[in-house]
Amino acid sequence: MQLSPRLFGRDVRCVRGGREVFTGLAFEAGAGEALAVTGHNGAGKTSLLRLIAGLLLPAGGTIAIESGEGELTVPEQAHYLGHRDALKPALSVAENLTFWADFLGGGTIRPIPDCLAAVGIAHTIDLPAAYLSAGQRRRLSLARLLAVPRLLWLLDEPTAALDVAGQAMFAGLMREHLAGGGLIVAATHGPLGIDTSELRIGN
Amino acid sequence: MTALGALIRRDIRIALRIGGGALIGVLFFLTVVVLMPFAVGPDLALLTRLGPAILWLGALLSSLLTLDRLFTADHEDGSLDLIVMSRTPLELACAAKALAHWLAAGLPLVIATPVLGLLLNLDATATGAVALTLLAGTPALTFIGMIGAALAVTMHRGGLLLAVLVLPLSIPVLIFGVAASQAAIVGPLPFGAPFSILCALSLVSFVIGPFAAATSLRNGLD
Numbered sequence: 372m373q374l375s376p377r378l379f380g381r382d383v384r385c386v387r388g389g390r391e392v393f394t395g396l397a398f399e400a401g402a403g404e405a406l407a408v409t410g411h412n413g414a415g416k417t418s419l420l421r422l423i424a425g426l427l428l429p430a431g432g433t434i435a436i437e438s439g440e441g442e443l444t445v446p447e448q449a450h451y452l453g454h455r456d457a458l459k460p461a462l463s464v465a466e467n468l469t470f471w472a473d474f475l476g477g478g479t480i481r482p483i484p485d486c487l488a489a490v491g492i493a494h495t496i497d498l499p500a501a502y503l504s505a506g507q508r509r510r511l512s513l514a515r516l517l518a519v520p521r522l523l524w525l526l527d528e529p530t531a532a533l534d535v536a537g538q539a540m541f542a543g544l545m546r547e548h549l550a551g552g553g554l555i556v557a558a559t560h561g562p563l564g565i566d567t568s569e570l571r572i573g574n
Numbered sequence: 575m576t577a578l579g580a581l582i583r584r585d586i587r588i589a590l591r592i593g594g595g596a597l598i599g600v601l602f603f604l605t606v607v608v609l610m611p612f613a614v615g616p617d618l619a620l621l622t623r624l625g626p627a628i629l630w631l632g633a634l635l636s637s638l639l640t641l642d643r644l645f646t647a648d649h650e651d652g653s654l655d656l657i658v659m660s661r662t663p664l665e666l667a668c669a670a671k672a673l674a675h676w677l678a679a680g681l682p683l684v685i686a687t688p689v690l691g692l693l694l695n696l697d698a699t700a701t702g703a704v705a706l707t708l709l710a711g712t713p714a715l716t717f718i719g720m721i722g723a724a725l726a727v728t729m730h731r732g733g734l735l736l737a738v739l740v741l742p743l744s745i746p747v748l749i750f751g752v753a754a755s756q757a758a759i760v761g762p763l764p765f766g767a768p769f770s771i772l773c774a775l776s777l778v779s780f781v782i783g784p785f786a787a788a789t790s791l792r793n794g795l796d
Contacts, residue, residue, distance in 0.1 A: 426655055426795050446659040455652025461591040462584070473580035475660050 375402040376522055377437045378423075378445075378554050384431035385418050392418050396432070398570050405545065405555040407567035414573035416558035417454075420525045423556060424451045439522060449523040450516045454531075456508045457515075460501035464492065467500050468514055476519035486514040491540060505532040513541060516548075524548060526557040538564060577662040578670040585674035588647075596678040599640040603683050606632040607690045618695045625694035626704045626755030632690075633683045633708055634715060634748055638737055640679045641719040644671060645727040645791070654727070658795060664788040672720045672783060680712040696759075703758030703765065707772060711751040714776040717783030718743045724787035728794020747775050 383396040392415035400406045408416045421427040423434055425446035439448050458467050468483050487493045490510040495503060503511065509532045516524060524545075530538045542564030545555055549565070557563060589596035610628045611621060648654040657667050684705055691701030722740035729735060754768040 424659055426658060447661045449659065451655060451659055453652050453655060457652040457656050459588055461588050470580050470584045474577045475656065
């Protein structure tokens with residue numbers, strides 16, 4: 372029987388610039404579960420996401436996915452949606468998304484226009500990304516999560532710059548992802564619109 | 575392979591679009607070489623003798639000028655994070671980026687060389703020899719420069735640092751590039767010996783460049 376994947380961190384310690392951000396942090400999320408990381412500004416929410424994404428090295432402890440996809444590391448099974456949108460202003464919306472679909476997925480599973488329609492920016496498909504508003508840029512980044520399937524979504528303030536309709540749309544996408552057996556770790560200040568268990572950093 | 579092809583296509587496309595920076599290198603190269611005859615004066619024999627060196631210096635400096643952006647642009651907009659996380663080995667991704675950079679910024683220098691050879695009183699053979707050495711040598715400049723570009727990203731200060739790091743490593747390429755060109759034009763050394771060493775330098779840089787850059791990027795992101 373195929374075990375369902377589980378993300379866990381044990382005794383994770385993070386040091387940035389010689390200062391200890393947090394220590395002894397433990398967390399766990401199974402398939403279909405979302406973890407909301409909360410804490411005051413500077414508590415280390417982004418640092419935790421970047422630790423899971425392999426973009427920072429932990430000063431101690433372990434982060435791993437049990438029964439994930441074969442031999443892949445945690446970052447290779449994850450999507451990271453950070454503060455920066457990873458878009459090239461000189462390229463069109465379709466070119467931006469096609470590139471990430473090809474680069475991350477080696478060929479798209481979902482057609483590009485479908486992904487754009489799902490996040491509500493189908494009409495911008497030929498527009499250079501330079502002309503998008505902040506909310507549209509965020510929606511285009513979200514389309515990346517749909518274009519290439521990944522087990523774990525690491526989201527850093529995902530609803531920033533999204534309007535109310537956009538937040539509802541995104542909550543729907545997250546619910547779909549969880550229903551498909553995915554995992555979500557999101558750093559957030561506001562409600563995400565889905566059922567989450569809370570991981571509070573700092574006090 | 576899809577992933578690497580996509581990366582190469584994207585980088586070339588960005589470089590060739592308005593504000594992409596591929597043309598800046600060629601323009602700088604043109605400027606340096608066009609100004610040189612005015613500075614040296616109308617001594618045709620002297621120009622012929624200095625020609626290969628001038629062309630090589632122009633190519634070296636213009637490659638330094640454009641290499642600065644190799645990783646910085648991706649770092650600033652967050653693309654580099656995703657490239658590091660992806661299932662494509664970072665070494666291959668670095669090599670693909672360097673290849674794209676060379677196709678967009680290095681190859682145009684080789685193509686511009688025959689035109690500029692006229693200004694420096696180089697005959698067809700001489701121009702061909704210089705273009706051939708540039709074709710063999712500029713990839714080495716790009717792949718060595720990539721190490722500096724990766725270090726500059728991780729240290730958050732590009733520009734001057736890149737030049738200081740990369741120039742000493744580029745000197746052998748410059749020496750053998752000019753030596754091979756001179757050998758073809760005036761002799762007495764055979765063309766083959768310095769040219770082989772130049773090709774060897776390029777091959778070595780293909781191996782060392784991607785690994786060093788990938789290691790630097792992996793350890794330096796924050």
